[in-house]
Amino acid sequence: MGVDQKPDPNAIETVTIVPARRLISEEENAFWPTHQGAFLTTRIADIGHWGQANSIWPALFGLACCAIEMMAMSASRWDVARFGSEVFRASPRQSDLMIVAGRLSVKMAPILRQVYDQMPDPKWVISMGACASTGGVFNNYAIVQGVDQIVPVDVYVPGCPPTPDMLMYGFTMLQDKIKQGIPPASDQWLSGRGV
Amino acid sequence: MSPEETSEALRARFGDSVLDVVHFRGEVTALIQRDLIVEVAGYCRDELQYNYLSDVTATDWLDRRPRFDVVYHLTSLEHWNRFRLKVQVDDGQQVPTVIPVWRAANWGEREVWDLFGVEFEGHPDLRRLLLPEGWIGHPLRKDYPQTQIALPRPKSDKVLQRD
Ligand code: SF4
Numbered sequence: 001m002g003v004d005q006k007p008d009p010n011a012i013e014t015v016t017i018v019p020a021r022r023l024i025s026e027e028e029n030a031f032w033p034t035h036q037g038a039f040l041t042t043r044i045a046d047i048g049h050w051g052q053a054n055s056i057w058p059a060l061f062g063l064a065c066c067a068i069e070m071m072a073m074s075a076s077r078w079d080v081a082r083f084g085s086e087v088f089r090a091s092p093r094q095s096d097l098m099i100v101a102g103r104l105s106v107k108m109a110p111i112l113r114q115v116y117d118q119m120p121d122p123k124w125v126i127s128m129g130a131c132a133s134t135g136g137v138f139n140n141y142a143i144v145q146g147v148d149q150i151v152p153v154d155v156y157v158p159g160c161p162p163t164p165d166m167l168m169y170g171f172t173m174l175q176d177k178i179k180q181g182i183p184p185a186s187d188q189w190l191s192g193r194g195v
Numbered sequence: 196m197s198p199e200e201t202s203e204a205l206r207a208r209f210g211d212s213v214l215d216v217v218h219f220r221g222e223v224t225a226l227i228q229r230d231l232i233v234e235v236a237g238y239c240r241d242e243l244q245y246n247y248l249s250d251v252t253a254t255d256w257l258d259r260r261p262r263f264d265v266v267y268h269l270t271s272l273e274h275w276n277r278f279r280l281k282v283q284v285d286d287g288q289q290v291p292t293v294i295p296v297w298r299a300a301n302w303g304e305r306e307v308w309d310l311f312g313v314e315f316e317g318h319p320d321l322r323r324l325l326l327p328e329g330w331i332g333h334p335l336r337k338d339y340p341q342t343q344i345a346l347p348r349p350k351s352d353k354v355l356q357r358d
Contacts, residue, residue: 107325107326107327110327140341141334141340142326
């Protein structure tokens with residue numbers, strides 16, 4: 001079309017429609033036979049665990065300096081969205097995982113327990129950092145010496161603070177745990193088998 | 196008016212009720228008789244323009260009698276300087292509250308009561324400020340245990356009995 005020509009509003013552009021299966025090569029066709037009517041078998045539990053492990057939504061529970069690294073993990077540089085857990089929920093009712101990021105003061109402990117109780121089952125807890133796991137440098141009257149006195153913990157991530165990579169490694173460990181069908185620590189706590 | 200002039204003015208006005216004046220690296224501290232603290236505080240605010248109470252705190256000298264110092268940090272926004280008042284109080288005795296002079300003293304005195312267990316006579320609302328309700332003891336006392344504190348049980352422990 002020339003520059004001085006006005007476009008004709010009644011003209012219809014024609015686009016060739018390519019059948020979708022032609023976009024895949026013959027070899028791929030042989031390798032991914034799903035659209036040829038093939039099927040996979042698995043167990044309901046396995047596919048459930050697979051879904052759970054890849055959509056863990058953490059509750060917002062940043063308590064101290066560790067929370068900065070937790071935020072870094074969810075931001076674009078480390079991007080935990082790759083593992084399906086980018087949505088930090090402000091409501092415990094919508095979350096599966098509590099990342100206890102920071103030192104837990106005795107005054108905060110009942111609140112942490114309440115938020116944990118409000119989360120629907122199944123639920124997991126990551127204890128992030130030296131303080132959450134053992135009290136860390138704060139060996140004093142005001143800080144709980146390990147959140148496992150308050151809530152059952154699935155994965156402990158050491159460090160002061162743990163880097164986002166370490167936290168993400170802990171997170172993938174938790175995913176492995178879920179995929180293997182290991183029950184959450186809360187179940188073991190309730191049935192008296194210890195944490 | 197410099198801190199030195201403040202201490203001289205206090206000496207001239209209250210005489211022997213100013214028990215001691217300490218100069219240390221440009222900071223001046225006056226030790227006042229405990230029952231006169233409200234009067235001295237009012238004089239500092241009205242006549243000497245110490246119109247801002249920055250902090251109320253305390254120190255615990257475990258083996259001394261009286262055991263505690265209650266410390267008032269005053270700031271004068273007029274003259275842009277600071278001055279410190281101290282009173283001594285023993286365990287079980289009371290310090291008159293300075294809330295009528297500076298309302299900011301309310302939370303400061305609650306904090307001192309919370310962490311040191313010093314009581315303030317006439318305080319309208321002497322509850323714990325930082326620690327949770329129901330805490331036993333006052334942790335900034337020198338004889339408070341540093342570790343091995345029994346945790347209060349979490350409130351929702353009942354949930355553990357659920358099936
Ligand atoms: S482990 Fe270190 S970074 Fe984390 S809350 Fe404790 S002091 Fe802060």
